Amino acid sequence: MRVALRQRYSLPxxxxxxxxxxxxxxxxxxxxxxIAMCCYPSRGLELTGFEIKVSRSDWMRELAxxxxxxxxxxxxxxxxxxxxxxxxxxxxxLPATWGLLAPKAGKLAIIRQAPKLxxxxxxxxxxxxILRTAAEGGTSERTIREAExxxxxxxxxxxEEIIRNRYEGEIAGLKFNYEKLQSEVAAFTKASxxxxxxxxxxxxxxxxxxxxxxxxxxxxxxxxxxxxxQAAKSVLRSIDSYRQLMATSGFESWESGAGI
Numbered sequence: 001m002r003v004a005l006r007q008r009y010s011l012p013x014x015x016x017x018x019x020x021x022x023x024x025x026x027x028x029x030x031x032x033x034x035i036a037m038c039c040y041p042s043r044g045l046e047l048t049g050f051e052i053k054v055s056r057s058d059w060m061r062e063l064a065x066x067x068x069x070x071x072x073x074x075x076x077x078x079x080x081x082x083x084x085x086x087x088x089x090x091x092x093x094l095p096a097t098w099g100l101l102a103p104k105a106g107k108l109a110i111i112r113q114a115p116k117l118x119x120x121x122x123x124x125x126x127x128x129x130i131l132r133t134a135a136e137g138g139t140s141e142r143t144i145r146e147a148e149x150x151x152x153x154x155x156x157x158x159x160e161e162i163i164r165n166r167y168e169g170e171i172a173g174l175k176f177n178y179e180k181l182q183s184e185v186a187a188f189t190k191a192s193x194x195x196x197x198x199x200x201x202x203x204x205x206x207x208x209x210x211x212x213x214x215x216x217x218x219x220x221x222x223x224x225x226x227x228x229x230q231a232a233k234s235v236l237r238s239i240d241s242y243r244q245l246m247a248t249s250g251f252e253s254w255e256s257g258a259g260i
């Protein structure tokens with residue numbers, strides 16, 4: 001949210017500082033998450049203050065005691081709540097003097113315009129706080145880098161979640177099919193006594209046997225044997241007829257049929 005805020009309130013139009021207290025030393029009691037000074041005289045040189053809320057509970061704590069914001073808000077021309085999502089803060093919950101910023105189409109957008117306030121004159125301890133924050137400069141840059149790092153980590157985590165959700169279903173389906181196949185193989189092995197899961201299992205022989213059974217099995221074999229039996233009987237009848245023919249022709253034995 002800090003990165004998005006800095007992108008909206010950037011130079012040359014705005015000079016933005018983060019974590020600005022209402023004073024220094026013993027005069028400091030509260031800090032604003034950020035302030036942005038408009039640098040264009042034509043736009044009033046307004047000072048805008050911001051409080052960032054990234055959860056509903058965080059916002060409810062702020063709402064329980066809105067007077068805490070007055071430590072810095074009293075020096076500002078406008079005051080905004082910067083919400084992590086549009087539905088985090090309900091518009092009717094906002095104090096009348098506060099505005100609301102929230103993400104919209106990938107950028108921070110004004111959900112409710114903050115009204116123009118009547119700020120009090122800046123005391124020196126508040127000016128000192130602004131100047132110290134500006135002089136420390138690196139604090140804001142470090143905050144940005146940390147925010148960018150968190151954003152990158154969140155994006156990576158989200159991508160991993162999408163990939164995990166996408167493939168978990170497919171993996172579960174494959175696992176189900178594998179377990180079902182294992183169950184069917186175990187049932188076949190138990191019924192047939194053939195351990196087809198063994199490395200030495202004659203897979204092709206099992207396949208031939210299954211094919212044999214599926215084509216009719218022993219019934220088919222019985223039909224084949226009956227056909228063979230009929231053929232054999234026909235051959236035997238032919239042999240008997242041949243013997244009779246040999247005997248009536250004056251041959252001693254049909255085996256010595258060289259005279260034919």
